Amino acid sequence: MSTSGFTDYAARFAESRSAIISLAVSLFFVLCAIFAPLIALTDPYDLTQLQLSDALKPTGSKRMLPGEEARATIRLEGGKATIQPVSPAGTRLSLTAEPCGANCMSVGVRPEGAKLANLQIRNLPASATVEGGKKHPIQPWWTVDNPEGNEVRITSSNPLPANATLLAIAKSLDQETDFVFRLGTDNFGRDMLSAILYGIRISVFVGLVAAGAAMVIGTGLGLLSxxxxxxxxxxxxxAVDFMLGLPALLVGLAILAILGNGVSKVVLAIVIVQWSYYARTARSFAISELGKEYVEAARCLRLSPTRIMLRHVLPNCMPQIIVLFTLNIAAAISLESSLSFLGVGLPLTRPSLGMLIASGYEFIFSHKYWISIYPGVVLLVMIVAMNLLGDRLRDLNNPRLDR
Known part of the structure; x- marks a missing residue:
């Protein structure tokens, strides 16, 4: 196509406002797919970043870091208390113990500004109690929630044993961070915005690769036919009639039931479903082109059949094939999402849009709508935009439909 021809084609394309919007939306999704690792705030594939405490959080919630836990054994020897920390590495909390009078001992937590969820004392003798604490119904454990001043007092009606070993466990409150879940989280604690961006990446990849492979195979078979x-x-x-007579979703389900799930297997299933559309379209236009004068001239020059079909006939069939390719990208994305929703497409570790919708379906009636609604809206907008773009290209390549 010459420069003037392309300019005229672009001008006719721009006459439709919906076509311009659909092109912009489609390009936006393609850019999201390409730069998803840079745009996404978290990596939904990294299981080390997931916290079950973040699961099912609504839109606008902040991430909470789990509180720390400090443990220490307290040995009573001759009226004195010695502390032996047994806390995990990296814990900032530390426990202290010192006498607070006759038959009394104070257990505290440092640093002083730490916010405690609870402080538990274990292995207390039967005569000892913890002020403000609740005793375990069976075990000799006392727990104080939100202890005032981060300290608790152990008192006893009898002198504390001369040789006793207590266990103190302090747990701090969850820490609020600056990270905000803009679209909430799913049942695995994944940030929905990041999961949707990666889902767009998978959907666009599957759509382009599957539709492209089906176009190459189907067009080649159509030209050969x-x-x-x-x-x-x-x-x-x-073979084309047989494939077109079967429901695409049913064929995909049968193939993936045999091969198992995975990106490559989903692509293969979509290629098997879609190649027949390209074969019939390419054959139809190729037959009309083979009766024209330029093909007869090429045959008189004794050009090879491969060269005639690829260098002369195929370029005149490409406008219609490209229109079909655009429409089939949306169909491939829709089929992949349907298969993933049914549980036979991508594995659980791949948060595709269909998988996200499926994982949120069981929570939608408990008012946790964001898990299914947001991926569903994104999928709907993506498919509608690509279909509108394909419809406009079809109109431009068919003078009877061009307005």
């Missing part, structure tokens, strides 16, 4: 004719044409076209 048009050139050879006879038995070859009959075999290929009967």
């Amino acid at each position: 048009a050139w050879r004719g006879g038995l070859t044409d009959a075999i290929i076209m009967r």
